[in-house]
Each structure stands twice: as structure tokens, then as C-alpha cells.
Amino acid sequence: xxxxxxxxxxxxxxxxxxxxxxxxxxxxxxxxxxxxxxxxxxxxxxxxxxxxxxxxxxxxxxxxxxxxxxxxxxxxxxxxxxxxxxxxxxxxxxxxxxxxxxxxxxxxxxxxxxxxxxxxxxxxxxxxxxxxxxxxxxxxxxxxxxxxxxxxxxxxxxxxxxxxxxxxxxxxxxxxxxxxxxxxxxxxxxxxxxxxxxxxxxxxxxxxxxxxxxxxxxxxxxxxxxxxxxxxxxxxxxxxxxxxxxxxxxxxxxxxxxxxxxxxxxxxxxxxxxxxxxxxxxxxxxxxxxxxxxxxxxxxxxxxxxxxxxxxxxxxxxxxxxxxxxxxxxxxxxxxxxxxxxxxxxxxxxxxxxxxxx
Amino acid sequence: xxxxxxxxxxxxxxxxxxxxxxxxxxxxxxxxxxxxxxxxxxxxxxxxxxxxxxxxxxxxxxxxxxxxxxxxxxxxxxxxxxxxxxxxxxxxxxxxxxxxxxxxxxxxxxxxxxxxxxxxxxxxxxxxxxxxxxxxxxxxxxxxxxxxxxxxxxxxxxxxxxxxxxxxxxxxxxxxxxxxxxxxxxxxxxxxxxxxxxxxxxxxxxxxxxxxxxxxxxxxxxxxxxxxxxxxxxxxxxxxxxxxxxxxxxxxxxxxxxxxxxxxxxxxxxxxxxxxxxxxxxxxxxxxxxxxxxxxxxxxxxxxxxxxxxxxxxxxxxxxxxxxxxxxxxxxxxxxxxxxxxxxxxxxxxxxxxxxxxxxxxxxxxxxxxxxxxxxxxxxxxxxxxxxxxxxxxxxxxxxxxxxxxxxxxxxxxxxxxxxxxxxxxxxxxxxxxxxxxxxxxxxxxxxxxxxxxxxxxxxxxxxxxxxxxxxxxxxxxxxxxxxxxxxxxxxxxxxxxxxxxxxxxxxxxxxxxxxxxxxxxxxxxxxxxxxxxxxxxxxxxxxxxxxxxxxxxxxxxxx
Numbered sequence: 001x002x003x004x005x006x007x008x009x010x011x012x013x014x015x016x017x018x019x020x021x022x023x024x025x026x027x028x029x030x031x032x033x034x035x036x037x038x039x040x041x042x043x044x045x046x047x048x049x050x051x052x053x054x055x056x057x058x059x060x061x062x063x064x065x066x067x068x069x070x071x072x073x074x075x076x077x078x079x080x081x082x083x084x085x086x087x088x089x090x091x092x093x094x095x096x097x098x099x100x101x102x103x104x105x106x107x108x109x110x111x112x113x114x115x116x117x118x119x120x121x122x123x124x125x126x127x128x129x130x131x132x133x134x135x136x137x138x139x140x141x142x143x144x145x146x147x148x149x150x151x152x153x154x155x156x157x158x159x160x161x162x163x164x165x166x167x168x169x170x171x172x173x174x175x176x177x178x179x180x181x182x183x184x185x186x187x188x189x190x191x192x193x194x195x196x197x198x199x200x201x202x203x204x205x206x207x208x209x210x211x212x213x214x215x216x217x218x219x220x221x222x223x224x225x226x227x228x229x230x231x232x233x234x235x236x237x238x239x240x241x242x243x244x245x246x247x248x249x250x251x252x253x254x255x256x257x258x259x260x261x262x263x264x265x266x267x268x269x270x271x272x273x274x275x276x277x278x279x280x281x282x283x284x285x286x287x288x289x290x291x292x293x294x295x296x297x298x299x300x301x302x303x304x305x306x307x308x309x310x311x312x313x314x315x316x317x318x319x320x321x322x323x324x325x326x327x328x329x330x331x332x333x334x335x336x337x338x339x340x341x342x343x344x345x346x347x348x349x350x351x352x353x354x355x356x357x358x
Numbered sequence: 359x360x361x362x363x364x365x366x367x368x369x370x371x372x373x374x375x376x377x378x379x380x381x382x383x384x385x386x387x388x389x390x391x392x393x394x395x396x397x398x399x400x401x402x403x404x405x406x407x408x409x410x411x412x413x414x415x416x417x418x419x420x421x422x423x424x425x426x427x428x429x430x431x432x433x434x435x436x437x438x439x440x441x442x443x444x445x446x447x448x449x450x451x452x453x454x455x456x457x458x459x460x461x462x463x464x465x466x467x468x469x470x471x472x473x474x475x476x477x478x479x480x481x482x483x484x485x486x487x488x489x490x491x492x493x494x495x496x497x498x499x500x501x502x503x504x505x506x507x508x509x510x511x512x513x514x515x516x517x518x519x520x521x522x523x524x525x526x527x528x529x530x531x532x533x534x535x536x537x538x539x540x541x542x543x544x545x546x547x548x549x550x551x552x553x554x555x556x557x558x559x560x561x562x563x564x565x566x567x568x569x570x571x572x573x574x575x576x577x578x579x580x581x582x583x584x585x586x587x588x589x590x591x592x593x594x595x596x597x598x599x600x601x602x603x604x605x606x607x608x609x610x611x612x613x614x615x616x617x618x619x620x621x622x623x624x625x626x627x628x629x630x631x632x633x634x635x636x637x638x639x640x641x642x643x644x645x646x647x648x649x650x651x652x653x654x655x656x657x658x659x660x661x662x663x664x665x666x667x668x669x670x671x672x673x674x675x676x677x678x679x680x681x682x683x684x685x686x687x688x689x690x691x692x693x694x695x696x697x698x699x700x701x702x703x704x705x706x707x708x709x710x711x712x713x714x715x716x717x718x719x720x721x722x723x724x725x726x727x728x729x730x731x732x733x734x735x736x737x738x739x740x741x742x743x744x745x746x747x748x749x750x751x752x753x754x755x756x757x758x759x760x761x762x763x764x765x766x767x768x769x770x771x772x773x774x775x776x777x778x779x780x781x782x783x784x785x786x787x788x789x790x791x792x793x794x795x796x797x798x799x800x801x802x803x804x805x806x807x808x809x810x811x812x813x814x815x816x817x818x819x820x821x822x823x824x825x826x827x828x829x830x831x832x833x834x835x836x837x838x839x840x841x842x843x844x845x846x847x848x849x850x851x852x853x854x855x856x857x858x859x860x861x862x863x864x865x866x867x868x869x870x871x872x873x874x875x876x877x878x879x880x881x882x883x884x885x886x887x888x889x890x891x892x893x894x895x896x897x898x899x900x901x902x903x904x905x906x907x908x909x910x911x912x913x914x915x916x917x918x
Binding site: 041045046047049050051070071072073074075078079081082083085086087089090091092108112183185186191218219220221222223225226229230233234235248252253254255307343344347348351352354355356357 | 415416419420423470473474477478481482483484501502576577579580581583584585586587588592593595596598599600601602603682683764767768769770771772856857859860861871872873874875876877878879
């Protein structure tokens with residue numbers, strides 16, 4: 001059978017052309033690195049990057065011509081810390097500043113040598129921060145916002161008089177499968193709630209509480225957003241979340257059906273902090289960045305972009321935020337060193353209880 | 359004689375080289391070093407941690423549950439995948455090429471998006487329960503049970519099994535089944551004695567991947583089942599990311615990898631026992647699903663599969679188009695195009711599409727070249743099965759992804775520093791895709807009778823020409839599936855990407871997680887829809903190419 005020379009290979013030619021085109025597109029699209037005089041690399045967690053980061057970058061760059069601020073967000077605050085430590089273990093990180101370390105993670109980060117000591121005289125705005133929020137006695141980090149983990153409920157489902165008044169009330173049979181909790185091993189919200197129960201019921205009393213609570217738990221999800229979508233879809237009328245959720249609901253969806261519970265006037269306090277990563281080439285610029293983080297300009301962004309409370313009392317709060325976001329009368333907090341010493345055991349004991357594997 | 363053998367050996371080694379280099383430098387050395395930390399103490403090396411883990415009833419309990427849910431998930435994936443593979447290989451029906459590419463899309467969906475899709479489908483107020491309540495007046499609880507986990511895993515892995523089964527089925531010579539019928543065998547006997555053994559390598563290949571994949575699963579497990587159903591991977595994540603106990607995490611990751619590779623080894627031994635029936639060069643003719651009564655059950659099957667696969671995807675589309683008050687809006691899509699949602703250096707979120715495609719194209723190319731040449735060398739030059747070597751080739755997906763990401767991020771700051779940043783993520787994705795390429799290509803190439811190659815060579819074709827004209831077209835479906843899987847794997851991977859990415863290297867699934875973190879749930883769904891559409895489009899193009907190849911080759915067979 002006579003056949004054209006290129007006949008059987010024609011399709012191969014096609015594949016090659018397609019592949020070559022793809023490869024060309026791929027290689028041609030490489031980004032040239034920006035040549036800037038000074039670069040400040042800020043590692044942070046994902047919702048901060050998606051929230052106030054862009055405005056902070058633009059504001060700081062406007063104040064400091066020739067400086068480029070680069071934000072990198074590898075995931076949650078815990079995952080970001082893990083990346084910095086892995087990079088430091090391997091000989092060095094690009095990070096100059098880490099924004100978003102939680103008070104509970106701080107001892108471990110300091111033990112791994114993540115932060116350098118701050119020169120607090122270079123951060124004049126720190127003087128405005130109330131003493132009870134400036135929690136780090138070791139002088140490695142500054143607080144930049146705070147928030148409260150508690151129970152939120154759907155007011156369309158639960159009426160005022162039905163509500164639990166204490167954490168213990170949550171174990172009542174009438175709340176069977178009514179609460180969505182979050183795993184303390186994979187989420188900082190879930191972690192805060194577990195710490196709250198330890199502060200409230202003591203160790204080992206907290207385990208007995210969780211045993212009583214188990215029937216009330218519809219589920220314990222891995223992260224906040226999975227829990228929130230299940231709560232919003234009506235799977236359960238209560239979930240573990242933040243005391244700013246009503247404000248966020250009003251802001252995004254014009255609805256205040258999610259309300260905040262503060263049992264006995266309490267909620268668990270989370271303070272988020274920022275510090276300068278050891279080994280940075282630009283310590284002076286990094287100090288100025290931390291000071292900028294505490295300025296009224298940036299602090300005023302925190303409520304509606306990060307859904308936390310600013311630490312600078314001079315920062316203006318939007319009216320609806322002041323109305324709906326709840327600061328508990330009695331914030332609860334466990335000592336960070338106590339957490340560090342016991343966390344492994346607590347998480348393991350909790351996991352054994354929840355999985356039923358003893 | 360001797361020189362021919364030497365040449366054979368040299369060729370085999372040359373073909374094994376890309377895979378060996380890739381796996382050694384981007385997987386075995388860096389990840390091995392990280393896992394070795396689990397065996398190190400002050401005195402040197404000791405198995406103390408390993409032994410402690412193996413005698414801990416909690417860890418053993420986790421291990422048991424992890425294996426059990428992975429087994430159930432793989433079983434359901436096979437139960438769904440094999441009928442689907444049958445339909446794709448043997449039947450034609452309206453919208454088939456679209457269905458074939460759409461069915462691969464779950465594979466690239468971020469876990470959190472699948473969890474949302476399942477919530478909208480199977481939640482107490484979900485579509486499924488609304489229909490049940492409307493028809494029969496009752497609802498069933500699907501979420502927060504083991505079934506939710508298994509169903510979601512089958513949603514991911516059913517298509518995988520289907521495509522691998524399809525590859526084997528398409529190559530089965532219809533004459534074998536016809537002659538069995540002529541010799542008096544009933545349809546069931548033909549299926550049991552001819553068809554099933556022939557497609558078994560494909561099924562087992564898919565099942566082993568599904569098993570390992572589900573063995574390592576954790577975001578799906580926690581979102582849809584809840585912490586009551588924790589897997590081993592949650593424990594490794596906790597040790598590595600929360601407690602920063604790298605040694606214990608490494609020991610546990612090593613244990614996890616050993617167990618899942620042990621299961622993989624058993625699967626591969628089983629697969630090795632299945633007799634290979636050589637494929638026909640003649641393309642199998644797909645019969646239409648028709649209007650006859652006996653085809654009714656096929657229509658029912660098609661409808662059930664459509665609901666199962668399209669339901670969760672459609673619910674994400676619907677979610678992206680609703681506003682919080684319940685109206686319909688395309689606002690979320692508009693937000694993707696604006697730089698107001700600025701995740702990377704002033705570019706709008708759609709920029710992440712470019713990043714994802716760039717990584718995926720490179721990763722798929724690297725994985726295809728190294729994986730296909732590895733398979734070719736082992737099938738054609740070694741001949742006998744090497745279950746041990748094949749098990750080792752599966753290792754990249756059997757190692758905990760957090761441990762892998764940690765090992766690689768350390769390595770890229772140390773010995774692998776020479777690798778340019780632009781190549782790091784594609785190389786890592788290629789390593790992770792490698793096992794998929796091997797599993798997809800091997801059963802298909804194995805099915806191509808080596809005597810056809812010999813015949814072509816006797817007729818004067820060179821080795822390369824024989825490969826291009828004979829083996830490549832016959833193995834095209836396998837390569838297509840291999841491409842789709844490696845491309846999809848790269849698009850969906852986030853753990854290593856987040857650990858290695860530069861600030862401007864935001865990919866599509868990362869962008870989805872960013873929107874969720876910023877409480878912009880609709881835009882997260884819109885981004886997920888774009889992700890599904892873009893990868894679905896790439897799969898569809900690949901599908902068209904393969905269909906054309908099959909047609910072309912069918913034509914050749916008729917002409918000759």
C-alpha cells in the first residue's frame with residue numbers, strides 16, 4: 001500500500017507541536033524579579049494576606065520610597081511558623097518579619113530561635129498599647145490585634161430563653177447534636193476552645209467535660225470554614241467561632257441572625273503578635289514596619305479586614321463593628337508556658353477521647 | 359549474541375535514567391533524610407520511637423481505622439469505577455466525550471470544595487434530602503458518618519479506577535469474547551473467564567492508587583466525617599505543624615509509608631498473577647446505549663453516575679452564583695478579575711490560573727517522560743514483573759504530604775539550592791505524579807504484544823520507528839490517562855506548593871483557600887469553578903487528541 005512518507009508520523013508531529021507550544025508558553029511566562037533598592041519580606045497567615053496586607057504594603061511603600069514589601073502566606077499561622085522553622089533549619093529564611101504568631105505558639109517559636117529581641121525604643125506606637133495586651137515579657141514580639149473565641153448561635157433557631165448560660169449547659173440533652181466544634185489539632189479556633197475548657201474545668205476535669213459534651217457535638221471539623229459552611233447550611237444551630245461573627249454577617253450578608261454567646265461573661269482571648277525574624281538584613285526597616293503596624297491607619301483596617309480588635313485604642317472602630325462585635329467582660333487566657341509544657345498530652349488525651357481509641 | 363545483550367542492557371539503563379535521577383534527587387534523598395530523623399537520637403540511630411509507636415494502642419487503633427476506611431473507599435471506587443469504565447470503553451451515548459473529560463474533574467477539586475459540594479448535595483437541607491423528603495417524607499443522615507468519607511473518596515477515585523479500567527478494556531480483542539460465545543459460554547461465563555481477567559490489571563492498578571490515596575487522606579475525612587474519624591495523617595500533621603516534634607512525626611510518617619507500601623506490594627503481587635491477554639490492534643467498536651428494554655438498566659446506571667458526579671460539581675456552580683440573600687449574581691466572578699482582591703504583587707486572582715497551568719504543563723511533561731520510559735524499560739527490556747521495584751516507584755504518594763513538604767523545603771535550601779525556583783514546584787509535582795503515570799501506562803503497554811514489535815522490526819523498521827508506529831498508538835489511551843492524572847495532580851497539589859512557593863506563585867487551589875480565609879465564600883466557589891472549567895478543558899482537549907488517534911489507528915488497521 002503506497003503511503004506518504006510523513007503519513008504515520010503526522011499525528012506525532014501534531015503532538016510535538018502542541019507540546020512545544022505549551023512549553024514555550026510555560027517558559028515565556030517566567031516573571032522577571034523586580035530590582036528594588038530594599039525588600040522587606042513579610043510572612044503571614046492566609047486571611048491576613050487576603051485581608052489588610054495589600055493596604056499595608058501600599059501604605060508602607062508610600063512612606064518609604066524605594067522599599068518593596070512582599071507578603072508570603074503559606075497557610076494558617078501554624079503552617080507559616082512551620083515553614084519559617086523548616087527554612088531556618090536548612091540554613092536561612094527569606095522572612096524579615098512574621099506577622100500573626102499567636103500567643104500560644106510563641107514559646108515554641110522562641111525556643112526554635114525564630115525571633116530576634118526587639119529594640120522597643122524604635123517602636124514608639126507601642127506606648128499606646130494597653131499593658132494587658134502587651135503580653136510578651138521576653139521582648140521578642142509586639143501584639144497587633146486580639147480576638148475572642150466563643151460559641152455563636154443561629155437566633156432563627158434558638159430563642160433567648162433556650163440558650164445555654166454556661167459551658168456546662170452545653171452538655172444538656174436538649175442540645176444533642178446541636179454544636180459544631182473544630183479540631184484543636186488542625187485549627188487555632190478549635191485550639192482556643194480546648195484551652196478555654198481546660199481553664200474552666202481544670203486538668204483532668206476538662207476531659208470529663210468533653211466526655212459529657214460529646215453527645216452535643218454534631219461533628220468536629222478540621223477547619224473554621226468547613227464548620228461555618230455547615231453551620232450556615234443549617235446542619236446545627238451552634239458552632240465554636242469568633243465574637244466578631246455577627247459584625248461580619250452584617251457586613252457581608254446584611255444579616256445579624258448569628259449571635260454571640262459569652263457564657264458567664266467569658267470567652268477565650270487570642271492575641272496575635274508580630275516579630276522580626278532572626279538573621280534579617282534589614283532590622284531597622286523591620287522595626288519601622290512593626291511601628292507602622294501599630295499606627296492608627298493600619299489598626300483602623302483590622303476590624304473589617306481581619307475581623308479582630310485593634311490593640312491601639314486610638315484606632316477608630318466602624319459603627320456597626322462597635323455595635324455587634326463583642327468583647328467579653330472576662331477574657332480567659334491560659335499561660336503560654338503552661339500550654340507549651342502540656343499541649344502534647346492535652347491534644348493526645350483529647351484525640352483519644354473523641355476517637356474513642358483509648 | 360553478547361553484544362546484542364549488552365546493547366539491550368545499555369538501552370534499559372538509559373531509559374531508567376530520567377526516573378532514577380528524578381526520584382533519587384527530588385524524592386528519596388531529601389525525603390529519606392527527613393524520615394531518617396525519626397530514627398536518630400543522641401547515641402546514634404535506634405528504632406526506639408518506631409517500636410514505641412508500634413506498641414501504642416492509640417496509634418494501632420488509628421492505623422486500623424485508616425486502613426479500614428481506605429479499603430472501603432477503594433472498594434466503592436472499584437464498584438463505581440468499573441461500570442463507568444465499561445460504559446466509556448464499550449458504549450457510546452450522548453455527550454460521551456464531555457462525560458469522559460468531566461469525570462476526571464473531581465480529581466483536581468480542592469478538598470474543601472468537595473466538602474462544600476457534598477454539604478449542598480447530602481446535608482440535612484441538601485438537594486438529595488430535599489428530594490427524599492418530597493418523595494418519601496423522610497431524610498437520611500449522610501454527613502458526619504463513615505459513609506460521607508467513603509462516598510467523597512469514591513467521588514475522587516472512582517474516575518481513576520474507571521479510566522484505568524477503560525484503558526485495559528478498550529484494548530481487549532472482541533474476537534476473544536466472540537469465540538468464547540461461539541464455543542458455548544454464557545454471557546456471565548465470558549465475563550468471568552475472558553473479560554474480567556483481561557481488565558483486571560487496569561482495575562487493580564486503579565484500586566492500588568485509590569487505596570494509597572485514601573490512606574493518606576485527611577482534610578476530607580475531618581470535614582465530612584469529623585474528628586471522630588481521625589486518620590494517621592492527622593496525627594502526623596499535629597506533630598509536625600502544631601507540636602513541631604519533627605522526630606516523632608518522621609517516625610510516624612515512616613510507619614505510615616511502610617504500611618501503605620506493604621498493602622501496595624500485596625496488590626501488585628495480585629496484579630502480577632493476572633494473565634495478560636494481548637490487545638488487539640483493532641479498535642473496539644463502541645455500541646450505542648439504545649432504546650431497547652435491555653438497555654434500560656444502562657440508562658439507569660448513566661443517570662445514577664451523572665447524579666453522583668455532576669451533583670457536587672453543579673452545587674459548587676450554583677453556590678458561586680448565589681448572593682448571600684439568595685438571589686442570583688455573577689458578582690463573585692467579577693471579583694476574580696479585579697486587583698482589589700490582591701494576593702500577589704498587584705495582579706488579580708485570575709493570574710493564579712496562569713501559574714497553575716504553567717506548573718502543571720511542566721510537571722506533566724517531566725512525569726510523562728520519566729514515567730513512560732521507566733515503564734518501557736521494565737516491560738520491554740526486563741520482561742518479568744518486579745513487584746518490589748514497582749512498589750518503590752509508588753513511594754512518592756505513600757509518604758505523608760506534610761513530611762514530604764518539610765523534607766523538600768529543607769533540601770531546596772540546602773543541597774538542591776542549584777535548582778532554579780521556577781523548576782522546583784514542577785519537579786516536586788512530577789515526582790508526585792510519577793506513580794500515577796506508571797500505574798496508568800504499565801497495564802496498557804503490557805497489553806501490547808511484543809511480537810508485533812518484533813514483526814515490525816523484521817519488516818525493516820528501526821526500534822524507534824516500531825515504537826512510534828506500533829506501540830505508541832496502541833498505548834495512547836494509557837498515555838492520555840497518565841497525562842490527565844499528572845496534570846490534575848499538579849493543579850490540585852497544595853501542601854508542598856505552599857511550603858515552596860514564592861510570593862507570586864499563587865495557584866488556583868491556594869487562591870480558593872485565600873478567599874475562604876477572607877470569608878469570601880462565593881468567590882472561593884467561583885475560583886473553584888474556574889479551576890474545574892480550566893482543567894476540564896485541558897482534559898477535553900487531550901480526550902479529543904486520543905479519540906483522533908484511536909480513529910486514525912482504527913483506519914490503519916482496516917486498511918492493512
